[in-house]
Amino acid sequence: MERDYQPSVIESIVQAAWDADGVFRRTEDPNKPKFYCLCMFPYPSGKLHMGHVRNYTIGDVISRYLTMNGYNVLQPMGWDAFGMPAENAAIKNQVPPAAWTYDNIAHMRGQLKQLGFGYDWDRELATCTPEYYRWEQWLFTRMIERGLAYRKKARVNWDPVDQTVLANEQVIDGRGWRSGALVEQREIDQWFIRITDYADQLLEDLETVDWPDQVKTMQRNWIGRSQGVQFSFERPGHGDRLEVYTTRPDTIMGITYVAVAPSHPIAVSAAQQQPALAAFLAECTQMKVAEADLAQAPKRGMATGESVIHPLTGEEIPIWVANFVLMDYGSGAVMAVPAHDQRDWEFATQYGLPIKAVIAPQEADPSYDLTTAAWTEKTGITINSGVFDGLTFEQAFAAVAARLTELGIGQITTNYRLRDWGIGRQRYWGCPIPVLHTDEGIKPVRDQDLPVVLPEDVVVDGQGSPLVRRRDFVDTIDPDTQRPAQRETDTFDTFMESSWYYARFASAFSQDAMLDQNANYWLPVDLYIGGIEHAILHLLYARFFHKVLRDLGLVSSDEPFKKLLTQGMVLKDGSKMSKSKGNTVDPQALIDQYGADTVRLFTMFAAPPEQSLEWSDDGVAGAHRFLKRVYSLVCDAVERDDATAPWTPDQLSEDARELYRKLHQTIAKVSDDIGRRYHFNTAIAAVMELVNQMQRFEPTKPADRAMYREAIEQVVLLLSPITPHLSTYLWQALGQTRPLHTVAWPTVDADALTRDVLTLVVQVNGKLRARLEVAATASEAEILAQARSEPQVQKFLEGMTEMKAIVVPQKLVNFVVKPA
RNA sequence: GCGAGCGUGGUGGAACUGGUAGACACACAGGACUUAAAAUCCUGAGGCAGAAAUGCCGUGCGGGUUCGACUCCCGCCGCUCGCACCA
Numbered sequence: 001m002e003r004d005y006q007p008s009v010i011e012s013i014v015q016a017a018w019d020a021d022g023v024f025r026r027t028e029d030p031n032k033p034k035f036y037c038l039c040m041f042p043y044p045s046g047k048l049h050m051g052h053v054r055n056y057t058i059g060d061v062i063s064r065y066l067t068m069n070g071y072n073v074l075q076p077m078g079w080d081a082f083g084m085p086a087e088n089a090a091i092k093n094q095v096p097p098a099a100w101t102y103d104n105i106a107h108m109r110g111q112l113k114q115l116g117f118g119y120d121w122d123r124e125l126a127t128c129t130p131e132y133y134r135w136e137q138w139l140f141t142r143m144i145e146r147g148l149a150y151r152k153k154a155r156v157n158w159d160p161v162d163q164t165v166l167a168n169e170q171v172i173d174g175r176g177w178r179s180g181a182l183v184e185q186r187e188i189d190q191w192f193i194r195i196t197d198y199a200d201q202l203l204e205d206l207e208t209v210d211w212p213d214q215v216k217t218m219q220r221n222w223i224g225r226s227q228g229v230q231f232s233f234e235r236p237g238h239g240d241r242l243e244v245y246t247t248r249p250d251t252i253m254g255i256t257y258v259a260v261a262p263s264h265p266i267a268v269s270a271a272q273q274q275p276a277l278a279a280f281l282a283e284c285t286q287m288k289v290a291e292a293d294l295a296q297a298p299k300r301g302m303a304t305g306e307s308v309i310h311p312l313t314g315e316e317i318p319i320w321v322a323n324f325v326l327m328d329y330g331s332g333a334v335m336a337v338p339a340h341d342q343r344d345w346e347f348a349t350q351y352g353l354p355i356k357a358v359i360a361p362q363e364a365d366p367s368y369d370l371t372t373a374a375w376t377e378k379t380g381i382t383i384n385s386g387v388f389d390g391l392t393f394e395q396a397f398a399a400v401a402a403r404l405t406e407l408g409i410g411q412i413t414t415n416y417r418l419r420d421w422g423i424g425r426q427r428y429w430g431c432p433i434p435v436l437h438t439d440e441g442i443k444p445v446r447d448q449d450l451p452v453v454l455p456e457d458v459v460v461d462g463q464g465s466p467l468v469r470r471r472d473f474v475d476t477i478d479p480d481t482q483r484p485a486q487r488e489t490d491t492f493d494t495f496m497e498s499s500w501y502y503a504r505f506a507s508a509f510s511q512d513a514m515l516d517q518n519a520n521y522w523l524p525v526d527l528y529i530g531g532i533e534h535a536i537l538h539l540l541y542a543r544f545f546h547k548v549l550r551d552l553g554l555v556s557s558d559e560p561f562k563k564l565l566t567q568g569m570v571l572k573d574g575s576k577m578s579k580s581k582g583n584t585v586d587p588q589a590l591i592d593q594y595g596a597d598t599v600r601l602f603t604m605f606a607a608p609p610e611q612s613l614e615w616s617d618d619g620v621a622g623a624h625r626f627l628k629r630v631y632s633l634v635c636d637a638v639e640r641d642d643a644t645a646p647w648t649p650d651q652l653s654e655d656a657r658e659l660y661r662k663l664h665q666t667i668a669k670v671s672d673d674i675g676r677r678y679h680f681n682t683a684i685a686a687v688m689e690l691v692n693q694m695q696r697f698e699p700t701k702p703a704d705r706a707m708y709r710e711a712i713e714q715v716v717l718l719l720s721p722i723t724p725h726l727s728t729y730l731w732q733a734l735g736q737t738r739p740l741h742t743v744a745w746p747t748v749d750a751d752a753l754t755r756d757v758l759t760l761v762v763q764v765n766g767k768l769r770a771r772l773e774v775a776a777t778a779s780e781a782e783i784l785a786q787a788r789s790e791p792q793v794q795k796f797l798e799g800m801t802e803m804k805a806i807v808v809p810q811k812l813v814n815f816v817v818k819p820a
Numbered sequence: 821g822c823g824a825g826c827g828u829g830g831u832g833g834a835a836c837u838g839g840u841a842g843a844c845a846c847a848c849a850g851g852a853c854u855u856a857a858a859a860u861c862c863u864g865a866g867g868c869a870g871a872a873a874u875g876c877c878g879u880g881c882g883g884g885u886u887c888g889a890c891u892c893c894c895g896c897c898g899c900u901c902g903c904a905c906c907a
Binding site: 536684688761805808 | 823824825826831832833834835836839840843844845846847859860861874886887888889900901902903905906907
């Protein structure tokens with residue numbers, strides 16, 4: 001073996017052998033427990049960045065560890081290949097998006113292989129291929145059949161820079177999530193998917209998954225389920241009624257006005273006779289988005305001059321238009337109770353509308369002052385409410401709801417913040433929506449005519465979608481009537497592709513169905529690893545798709561991802577790596593300089609996965625240094641040719657026994673850190689400690705030498721999930737013939753961990769005063785006696801009265817004293 | 821504004837169930853090897869006092885619970901993330 005550690009030589013040899021032997025190819029095996037470990041697949045942007053390296057190393061370490069522990073581990077990889085960057089690159093470089101994308105994939109695949117990730121490449125998929133998206137098109141036509149997909153004219157978020165429609169989730173503070181441009185409102189015919197039909201399940205099944213609370217909370221808030229009452233007001237002289245939704249029916253007697261959204265039909269029709277109101281409405285549609293990002297947009301409104309009748313008092317109540325009322329939540333109109341809703345209070349105060357208290361606190365409450373703010377607690381008692389007086393929130397809610405139901409004008413309803421998912425995009429580089437526009441209306445494309453293939457030989461010039469201009473794509477024949485028809489030119493939101501790729505990996509070879517029975521062998525994903533930035537969008541959509549797939553009989557589980565691990569960001573100089581800040585680190589340069597094992601080791605060592613990772617070039621050099629030390633440790637052992645003769649622990653010298661104990665402590669620690677805690681940094685630190693101790697150890701006796709040799713082998717195994725190339729090479733150098741990837745993970749010799757002598761800590765009043773060597777078998781009385789006799793302890797017991805003594809077995813003794 | 825998380829040496833971090841604070845590493849300093857440097861190896865190190873033994877202080881700040889608190893509770897300060905008129 002070479003005296004010098006040469007990572008590039010070792011790594012390419014080892015990788016070639018993995019490739020040749022198909023080491024990571026996986027099939028279903030009923031005799032082993034399965035484990036499906038999935039990392040979020042990348043967008044093929046051109047080259048890997050540090051975030052990818054970190055994400056995929058975490059998954060690879062866990063996968064390799066579990067494989068050594070007898071699991072049948074599936075770890076696939078693919079490409080989230082549709083999306084706008086390809087179109088932008090096409091405009092810039094005059095390259096078709098497809099060619100650009102496939103080139104990037106080829107390069108990044110090479111980088112992933114260089115990093116030594118153990119993927120089953122036979123299952124690789126790219127979402128931009130017809131083999132993949134044909135099943136998405138198939139699923140979409142099933143959704144149309146089931147009424148889950150529908151078309152409606154809707155006000156949509158229009159991104160003027162990207163020239164596309166955005167989902168609500170893609171609008172951040174009134175700006176496009178990718179372009180950052182101010183979003184405008186437009187009316188467009190759109191495809192929607194009824195994710196709201198699954199809102200309850202999406203909410204309730206969160207209880208069943210092992211996800212970070214933070215992510216679950218974000219999803220719960222996003223779904224935003226609320227219980228309330230929907231009821232309607234009579235509109236005198238109009239013959240129709242005004243619907244409102246409230247979560248506070250207990251305050252119904254405090255209504256002093258009703259507010260409608262600026263785009264509400266009542267506001268629009270009232271504006272026809274009132275130029276001032278019309279001007280205000282026009283202003284609102286412009287302001288809506290522009291001011292959405294302001295923390296506290298001022299409340300503005302205008303009276304319509306119309307009114308409704310209070311359903312319980314018969315009073316006449318004015319209708320106002322208010323800019324803070326949302327058209328697409330509830331019915332776009334609210335009952336206003338300024339005494340008990342802060343928004344209503346601010347509005348009423350501004351426009352001089354009456355404030356009527358109908359809830360009083362049960363006990364004196366200094367925050368109850370309706371001249372300064374609304375009182376919105378649900379802990380009060382109803383007042384000024386006639387027959388409803390003296391009730392708690394729950395009682396009043398039930399009584400008012402019952403009364404409105406009895407009158408036939410209302411009922412208890414559940415509302416959601418979550419909206420249906422608009423999935424159409426006016427972009428070229430995406431999956432074609434498989435429908436035809438015929439003279440009989442819109443029709444889904446028949447199964448036998450799928451896939452609708454996206455033409456790849458196009459010129460993208462930024463002037464709208466090239467698909468619209470492709471007559472050979474657009475013009476077709478309605479198979480039912482044989483008359484001309486046009487294909488839809490909108491494509492799917494790319495979140496559609498990423499919503500089911502995890503399932504396709506598990507059924508990658510199925511030719512004539514979206515998924516086959518193997519999907520149920522692998523699913524659900526046991527561990528899903530990725531960035532927290534996908535906490536809402538991607539993870540919610542994928543959960544929704546999974547339930548749809550389940551209802552179509554394609555999968556048998558309720559949830560796609562059993563456990564979720566969200567990794568932190570990679571930082572440089574305290575902030576996120578970005579091109580604009582110029583603080584990026586290119587993983588390729590590091591692989592070239594130090595090798596993949598060093599890069600893997602450092603990214604795992606620098607911080608635990610959920611935390612952000614501060615990049616340090618010096619730290620990488622340090623990680624490399626450690627691997628060189630391990631390398632030369634093995635080198636020395638190979639040169640010395642220590643015998644592997646049989647030996648027993650009682651033949652070991654004192655020092656050797658201590659090292660042997662350290663070895664098994666380390667095995668226990670590393671197993672727990674990798675297998676349970678996913679804290680690789682401390683696992684690595686433990687191996688470093690062991691290696692440090694081994695370097696100081698000079699084996700002389702035959703048994704010591706044999707034990708030392710074994711310890712070296714175990715170190716190589718303990719590091720192997722993290723530095724698989726080096727470990728594979730060293731394993732062979734140590735004369736092992738069995739392939740490393742089939743070797744079982746080291747087991748702990750429990751006897752090695754027991755000690756005859758323990759070190760206890762002695763405290764006086766909680767302060768550390770001495771250390772004590774005691775026999776493991778010593779009784780509490782013996783320990784106390786020994787502790788009291790320590791000079792350092794006596795010094796502090798001198799002249800004191802001992803109140804009590806606490807003995808914590810294996811750990812410490814604490815004397816509680818006070819001055820005599 | 822609301823919600824969640826975090827705050828430990830010069831730096832990244834460790835201390836998992838309340839029981840030796842600072843493991844491991846980086847940077848730094850001193851030494852060995854070398855003609856010299858790099859590489860490698862050894863040693864040192866939270867702060868203050870002290871030659872040392874040792875003592876006191878110390879996990880954002882203030883309080884509390886406890887024999888004992890980085891860890892639990894209350895209040896503040898700071899940073900990060902998410903949501904932001906959802907009636």
